[in-house]
Amino acid sequence: MAKAVSSISAKLLRSAFTANRFTTAYAQSSTSQSSSAGMADIVKPMETSMKKKLAEAFKPSVLQIVNESYMHNVPKGSETHFKVVIVSDAFEGVQLVQRHRKVNNVLEEEFGSGLHALSIVAKTPIQWEKSTQEVGQSPPCRGGAGL
Amino acid sequence: MNFVGRQAFRGPGLTFCRLLVARYSSKTGSKEYIDGLVKGKPVVVFMKGTPDQPRCGFSNAVVQILRFHGVENFDSVNVLEDEDVRQGIKEYTEWPTIPQIFMNGEFLGGCDIMMDMHKNGELIEELKKAGIRSALLEKAENKD
Numbered sequence: 001m002a003k004a005v006s007s008i009s010a011k012l013l014r015s016a017f018t019a020n021r022f023t024t025a026y027a028q029s030s031t032s033q034s035s036s037a038g039m040a041d042i043v044k045p046m047e048t049s050m051k052k053k054l055a056e057a058f059k060p061s062v063l064q065i066v067n068e069s070y071m072h073n074v075p076k077g078s079e080t081h082f083k084v085v086i087v088s089d090a091f092e093g094v095q096l097v098q099r100h101r102k103v104n105n106v107l108e109e110e111f112g113s114g115l116h117a118l119s120i121v122a123k124t125p126i127q128w129e130k131s132t133q134e135v136g137q138s139p140p141c142r143g144g145a146g147l
Numbered sequence: 148m149n150f151v152g153r154q155a156f157r158g159p160g161l162t163f164c165r166l167l168v169a170r171y172s173s174k175t176g177s178k179e180y181i182d183g184l185v186k187g188k189p190v191v192v193f194m195k196g197t198p199d200q201p202r203c204g205f206s207n208a209v210v211q212i213l214r215f216h217g218v219e220n221f222d223s224v225n226v227l228e229d230e231d232v233r234q235g236i237k238e239y240t241e242w243p244t245i246p247q248i249f250m251n252g253e254f255l256g257g258c259d260i261m262m263d264m265h266k267n268g269e270l271i272e273e274l275k276k277a278g279i280r281s282a283l284l285e286k287a288e289n290k291d
Contacts, residue, residue, distance in 0.1 A: 038264065039161060067172025096263060097256050104243050112272040117205065122258055139258075144195045 002030035046079035050110055058108045061125055064135070068119070072141045083119040085135050096122070101103060120141040159254045176235025189277035191249040193236045198223050205241035206256035212265045216274060217282025250277045 041048050044067070051065050064085040069078040084103065091099050099122035107115060119138050123131065174180065187189045190213065196202030198210045198221075213221055226233035226245055238244055240254045248255040250273050255261065264270040271281040 096260055099256075100256065100260065101241070110242075119205075125244075137206045139204035141204050142196065142201050142207050 009062070018079065044079060046110060046113075046115060049081065050084070050107060050115075053106050054084065054103070054111075057102075058086055058088040058090045060086045060088040062128060068117075068138050071138065072117075073143060080114060080116040081138075082117070083121070083135065084140055085121040087123050089125060089126055091122050091124045161220070174231050175229050175233075176231035176233075176238070178235075178239060181232070181235055181239045184222070184224060185249040186252040188222050188249070189251065189279055190218060190274075192221060192223045193226055193232070194223055194246040194247055195248075197225055202227060203245070205244075208258050208260050209246045209248060212261055212270070215283070216270065216279075217263070217285070218274065218279060239264050250274070 006010065009018070047065055047067055049085065051063065054065075055063055062085060064083075066083040066085075067079060067081070068083055069081045071075070072078075072081050074080050094102070100120050103120050103122060104111070104118070107118065111118075121135050166202060180261075192198075192209055192213070194201060194203070194206035194209065196206060201207035201210055210223075213219075224232060224236075226236065233245070236245075240247055242254070242257065243259055246258055248257070248261055255264075255273065262271070264273060271283060274281050
């Protein structure tokens, strides 16, 4: 019994540590980007505003935003098709559909201004820890992207 | 025959009446019309293109997952054929993207959610609730 408890607490500690590490990593990466933030705003306005809003809303320990527009039938440099990976305590005890709704709601303005497709991976830190932490590519386009 | 006609004649009488009422009383983007499309049906997919010719990778993925479970005869609505339905369904579910899957009249989610449920086995349970036995169960039994 005591052994089981200690193994659980070890797991919790580990996930807390990992979460913390990711937070630091994220904080660092956003600092390093801050010098060129002005540039990113111009070049990637959609990605920049998505990142800002999702970071504020979910305080994620992992936040990845992948522009998959190049896979679709849209002009080069478009910001229409995205995949986001969000790992956050905010998803604890929240059903998957509701997690997606939360993310969609945060990005409501973006959906109204050109965001066309959004693939969402929304996990709690513990789920993320248990997963492969690799996110597959979205399915190939079937030609209807611009429609 | 137009899209509405095809849908109407496929279903049983009640659905036919419901659709007929919806057809002449409101626009195809209205809540009543979409209620008529999804209620009382085991599986309905709002997608881009048709199950045989999907026009979007995410819509195609949903079709393939359903086929993987042996679900071939599900209802589908091609949102590219009707701009009202395309906007209407987004308002109906308050969900901004296509495809959208309904089972037993209830909104299940989009492609990511379908894929997750497929991977974690929940889809088999959802299909069961809709009165469909997943073909994956048959395969598993044959192995035993």
